[in-house]
Amino acid sequence: MGETLNALLHGFAVALTPMNLLWGFIGVTVGTAVGVLPGVGPALTVAMLLPLTVKLDPTGALIMFAGIYYGAMFGGSTTTILLNTPGESASIATALEGNKMAKRGRAGPALATAAIGSFVAGTIATALLTLLAPLVVEIALKFGPAEYFALMVFAFTTVAAVLGSSTARGLASLFLGLLFGLVGIDGQTGAPRFAFGVPELLDGIDVVVLAVGLFAVGEALYMAAYTSRLPETMEQLSGSLMMSKEDWKRSWPAWLRATGIGFPFGTIPAGGAEIPTFLSYAVEKKLSKHPEEFGKGAIEGVAGPEAANNASATGVLVPLLTLGIPTSATAAILLGAFQNYGIQPGPLLFQSQADLVWGLIASLYVGNVLLLILNLPLVGIWVKVLQIPRPMLYGGILVFATLGAYSLHQSWVDLVTLYVFGLLGFAMRRFDIPVAPSVIGLILGPIAETQFRRALSISQGDASVFLTQPISAAFLAVTALLVVVPWVLRRRARKLPTESA
């Protein structure tokens, strides 16, 4: 406990140096500005802004990235409330009530409860991260390759097969990502795989190219082909941003409950913030003293999901930092950013690069404060950003998207890859195939393979090692249960009516 506090204080010393403070400030500002853009979710924001940090030292770059990550979440809520076009699935719950409030002329309080709620939830969640991370690290230090591999199988299975609307489509997405992850040089033997002699492919497929292709190019193709000829309405931001006493009274409990729901969901591989935001919405609807307002603009319906969204975004950092396991598409891209600096998140990072990790965690507290100070006063600017006409907006997005891919090797080959991923993203969007398993598969696949082969090297090729080590066996058993139990339940549910008939 005292040790953690010490480490955190040390982290603040890192995060509060003028330069790092500046990077954090730039990160939250740029992150919010880009996150506000309609159709640009946090994953794309982080991926598109990755080239900005190329010349920074790792600590500065990661602090800037944490700022971008938080800023993008913040910016997204403004878009959702004023425009009713959720940039990502986690914002859908906010849109339900937030846009209704804006329609009734209460856009100001809706934005305020989202912003303050994000601050409250983000800060509490960061405190929980601070307390929880050292404990997880202690457990994770006992993990060998077999345990890591079993844990990754667990993560793959929950993200791809258990969550989402279809196991078949989730698994297809995961295996596509794993296939892309195989491209390049095999880390263990140096054998080239799936590169076909193309030098750009020998380096492997960069997570930025996949993410930007799926999220930016795919989205642009989809929006242009299906929605570009539709009229769009934006709610006016009129009146005060201030929340009334009544608003405060109704927001507080929602923020706190949502933090309790969002944070744990973030820490487990549960596919990001989608489930906790809807759960929080349902809880608030049930507990509200004004259930009749739901569907017409109830403030709890904004306060809860927004806080849950932010708490889960922070929770995601627990497995990312302590185990090196990304549980959302955005976290997968953040892991890519770490790898660009040759840093592998995991328990050892807390020992070998304590400055960096604790500086990063401290910067999360700082980022939350910066966002609170910045956002409400600057809301006028964000509204202006929202008014950029679609043709200009997507023109600009694609100029940035291609820049990120091209700057990898200064080669048009990466641009071809980008377009292919764009087509894939278009099809996935159109046919309801989840994207996150692909992104996570790409980045986590090679790590899982390394751990798999390492474990087998240690056991001299004896594959039973995954079942004889207790922790590994437990992870695999839970994974199997997660797959089998829902399947059995579904079959029984299907059988029962026929038996009674």
Add this chain to the structure above:
Amino acid sequence: MRRAAAEIALSAGVLGLGAFAAVVTATLPGEGGYAGFGPNFVPAVVSAGLLATGAWLLWEALAGGWRNRGEPEAGAEHPFHASAFWWITAGLAAHMALIGWAGFVVAGTVLFACVARGFGSARAARDAALGFALSLAVFAFFVKLLNVNLPAGWLQPLLGSAGI
């Protein structure tokens, strides 16, 4: 009907990709050292996974369509604008072709104008001007401030030797 055809095509695509991956995997070395599992083991698992999920999806598509397909919100019922799709594709293709010799700014200008056209903008000259201004600003920022190499291309005489 068209949706069913597309689902069958996509499922077949996954299946085909799995078959392709399996063929490539057969050419990979299998020597695994102490582990006994070489560089071809995980590719074989992934190929099998793609083949299995492809077959599963194909079965679903043929037996009543993919399961639990959420109605894709906005745009689902709207007609497909082929011209919009192709304008963006054309913009990206032109960008790939141009960036190496015409330079980042020229390629960015063309891309921006094509994408704007795809989204229904009718003012090509204004779009090109905006695209030029944005690309130039991005170029200056990345090359001068961040020292990232981007090709100056045709504008080399104008932009000096900062680009490559």
